Amino acid sequence: MKKYKFVGNSELLQFIDPKLMGHHIKSTKDIENWIKINHQKFDFNVEITATFVIDLDFNLLINDRHSEHIVCANGKEVFSAGEITFKLLKNKTIIISKITNQSTGYCPSSASWDAVKISLEKTDILFPEFFTTFFEFRICEKCHWINVIKDEYFVCLNDNCQNELPKNEI
Numbered sequence: 001m002k003k004y005k006f007v008g009n010s011e012l013l014q015f016i017d018p019k020l021m022g023h024h025i026k027s028t029k030d031i032e033n034w035i036k037i038n039h040q041k042f043d044f045n046v047e048i049t050a051t052f053v054i055d056l057d058f059n060l061l062i063n064d065r066h067s068e069h070i071v072c073a074n075g076k077e078v079f080s081a082g083e084i085t086f087k088l089l090k091n092k093t094i095i096i097s098k099i100t101n102q103s104t105g106y107c108p109s110s111a112s113w114d115a116v117k118i119s120l121e122k123t124d125i126l127f128p129e130f131f132t133t134f135f136e137f138r139i140c141e142k143c144h145w146i147n148v149i150k151d152e153y154f155v156c157l158n159d160n161c162q163n164e165l166p167k168n169e170i
């Protein structure tokens, strides 16, 4: 299983604090508790989106969506990272309705789904078959800009660079 090191802005490292690391979610009950304790509010779709990482023990850790992945992971390496959306169904069950690998801090590949799946299968939470949206990241070898690839366009989006990006995943 591929481990991902933090590759984002090093200024974020100063925010790492064991007290702010992600909440370990083992069950739907844990999601309910997290929502209550953190005063999270469901949006008009009856959904709440959070930041998540999968730690190297295959645990799902979540934080408020405005917090950084590096803080959620307490500065450590991860097996995956992204955004996770919980939906409250009419029967009051909470499920995972959306999940992505959107983390410019860790740039996990879509193949990191395998680790997400292992982690979620340890819980009683219903989840999608794969990332509902996924991104391909490339770090420019010349200027180190973190690029999100769109439409198979492998050129650095830093206007001052425009270097060709590697076709293969990092």
Ligand SMILES: [Zn+2]
Residues within 6 Å of the ligand: 140, 141, 142, 143, 144, 145, 156, 157, 158, 161, 162, 163
């Ligand atoms: Zn570049």
